Amino acid sequence: MLLERAVEAEPARENVVLDATPAGEFGADLGLDPGTPVLSHVYLPAAGRAVSDVFGVDLGTPAGRGRARFLSHPQGPDELTRRDDLAGVVLLAVPPWETLTAFDRRGRRLPLTVVDAEPPTESIPE
Incomplete structure (x- = not known):
């Protein structure tokens, strides 16, 4: 899905907030x-964009979430830059x-393993 977004956004860059779930919370091993x-x-x-543009508050990402990010560089390079x-x-x-x-915030490459798994179902308490 992330790679498809990059293709659709080209020649513009894509910048999406990601968040994680601990592996133990998935229904499968x-x-x-x-x-x-x-x-x-x-x-x-696009979520919460109007408020963010006016007040600088990101309503598209729940508080305390989004400690990862997906970026695309349509013209390269295959490394993080000061503009990211x-x-x-x-x-x-x-x-x-x-x-x-995958990179850490200092631009060092990290190992990346892709898993085929369905995240746990979440609901909003009433």
């Missing part, structure tokens, strides 16, 4: 330590839009 964060939520940039919005973990895509590279 992912073969990971239960505390390992698994990126499972996407907060699209950083987070604890950044997933970066560059053409030909086939893979993601």
